[in-house]
Amino acid sequence: MRILRGVTLILKNKVMLYMLTRYVTYGMSFFVSMYAANRLGPYYYGVWGYLMLLLNYFNLINFGIPQAAQIFQIQNRENLYRRDAFEKSGFVLTGVLGVGIICFALYERIVGITFFEKYELGNLFYWICLCGIINYFNLYYSKVYRVKNKLLEIAFHQTFVVLLTFVVVFLKEGYPLLQWMLGAYVIAYSIIFLFYSFREGITFKGEFRFCDCKKIINKGFFLFLYNSGFYFIMISTKTIVSINYTVMEFGYFTFAYLLGYAVLQLLEAFSYLISAKLLNKYRSSNAEVVSSTIRLIRVNYVALFHGIMYLAMIVFPVFIRFVPKYAGTLLMINLACLTMLLFTNSFGYSTFLMARNKERVLAFIAIFSLGINVLLGVFFVKFLQVNYQYTILPTLLTYFLYAYLCVYYGRKELKLDRSIMNVFEDCFPLRLLFPFIVAVILILCNITYLLCIPFVVYIALNGKTIKEIFHSFKRIFNKPEIIDL
Incomplete structure (x- = not known):
């Protein structure tokens, strides 16, 4: 009976049903x-x-x-x-x-x-x-x-x-x-x-009405620059690899990126659910409400993703054994995971800027970051002539720059302090930075058997955050109507 009750509860709860189908x-x-x-x-x-x-x-x-x-x-x-x-x-x-x-x-x-x-x-x-x-x-x-x-x-x-x-x-x-x-x-x-x-x-x-089309195009153009610039950061890296390396090496690159992105997908369902609600919430004229919303989202999304990714790094060596043709891609898989971590660090502020009609600011950030990524990518491939496994490093650096700029301009819109240290702490809190640094050192030194350490460090530094994440998800599942517009 308990199992039947649980199934009935899931079928009646649109959030749980949506999340279940996504997972x-x-x-x-x-x-x-x-x-x-x-x-x-x-x-x-x-x-x-x-x-x-x-x-x-x-x-x-x-x-x-x-x-x-x-x-x-x-x-x-x-x-x-x-x-x-x-x-x-x-x-x-x-x-x-x-x-x-x-x-x-x-x-x-x-x-x-x-x-x-x-x-x-x-x-x-x-x-x-x-x-x-x-x-x-x-x-x-x-x-x-x-x-x-x-x-x-x-x-x-x-x-x-x-x-x-x-x-x-x-x-x-x-x-x-x-x-x-x-x-x-x-x-x-x-x-x-x-x-x-x-x-x-x-x-x-x-x-x-043509005037409505014009409004959509005018607003959409800068959103396009933002979205295209942001996503073209990774796509430009793929394009550089596809042109300068063999078809087989591009296959290895695609496989490694796919595993890193697969972990990101675990939270994309949650992100999709709340994004429209955030656009509405961020329109509030109350700065305290907006700031608390940004903090809540960054805790529940960014911090959670870091923990999931460190856990995935422990598991990936097991998956690789089932596809021996790709056994040599583990280094790049781990680098792709770290890149995805920095991908999420802009979350909260990027949506806030969009809701405040700052498409031009977002477009500038995205296009500037894209240009940096292309320059770094060409430098790594043409001048340093790195192995294909290291071609994702320019994107890792670019995503950090992108996240930093989103936080900077978000804090500017909220009239908060924009000193380098305050922006950096907001962009990459120490409780998330320390396990990231440990992971970078272990991966670049190819000490994969110790990749459990970043996860342990993460747990030790984020105990209160994990409890807050648990309560937030519990509230959404118990009251699914809170995501409605």
């Missing part, structure tokens, strides 16, 4: 990635990584339209007429983005792109273009559904691609598996698009 999906995604890497081999996994790199480019080059349209819908959620108008305008602009991919595909067909020859993509390129077009609409739909608190539809969106890929990964190996996996993406994206289109979360009754 099941992440588990499946991790298994698929590991199994596919083994079945494809480093070479074809490198080709797969390049296809996913192209899809990432398509997803990011959206000129901030989904994010800007969502912000306007949140700001006008009490005025249904205006909300629906922005919803429809955003949909039309999303269609224009799809036309852009079609033009790009035609250019490749007529003129050709030399970068693609190395990976022998052939017709696979056009299928990934189709994925990009459909996914523009799916991503936009997910933003609209989040405004309307429809989490189950979003959970289906985030689960179905992995589910279908999970099925096909057992059927083939080598190049045929590569084709089947890409086919699974096309089919899954198409079904998700139809699912969103015929649900009640989307209305096409709103009035289409």
Whole structure:
């Protein structure tokens, strides 16, 4: 009876149900990635990584339209007429983005792109273009559904691609598996698009107005610079590696990054749930409320992620044994983990600046950081000629710079002290810095059998923080309505 009661409780609690579906999906995604890497081999996994790199480019080059349209819908959620108008305008602009991919595909067909020859993509390129077009609409739909608190539809969106890929990964190996996996993406994206289109979360009754499109584009452009600059930091690193190293080495790089990013995904579900709520909360004119919200988020997200990542570093050597073809990537996997740690250190302040309409500040931070990353990446690869395992170090340094600047400008907006030490302490508290330094030393010295030490140091320095994290999650699960807009 207790088990039945527990299952009933989960099914009635939208937060628990959403989180459960996400974690099941992440588990499946991790298994698929590991199994596919083994079945494809480093070479074809490198080709797969390049296809996913192209899809990432398509997803990011959206000129901030989904994010800007969502912000306007949140700001006008009490005025249904205006909300629906922005919803429809955003949909039309999303269609224009799809036309852009079609033009790009035609250019490749007529003129050709030399970068693609190395990976022998052939017709696979056009299928990934189709994925990009459909996914523009799916991503936009997910933003609209989040405004309307429809989490189950979003959970289906985030689960179905992995589910279908999970099925096909057992059927083939080598190049045929590569084709089947890409086919699974096309089919899954198409079904998700139809699912969103015929649900009640989307209305096409709103009035289409060019002035609304202009507002979305104006706001979205700087959000695009911010998002593209930020995510292009890692994508630029992948691009540099894909051009300057062999297809097989890029396969190793893709595998190592994937494991580091897999841990980050554990908290992305939580981040997605609260991001829209934060945008609304940060609009408060009460500086104390905003400051306490930022602190709460940084404790519950940043500190928790550090602990999970140190724990993952202890476990990764065990996973590597199941994919012996990638046994030499453990050093880079650990460096990718440290890079992901610094990725999260900006959380709280970056969302706050967005809510305060500081898109231009965020755009400056992101583009500046991207430029630094490209310069460092070229320096490491061309001049230092480092082994591919160390090519992620420029990104590690860049993410710290990015986080520092977000904290600096966030504190400036809150009229808080911006001295170097105060900003650094806020960006990287000593209770998180010490275990990070220990981890860096152990990894660079290749003393992997002592990687339990950073986790022990983390636990010792963050006892009170861990208790606070536990109580915060308990409150969200007991009162799921607190995430509603």
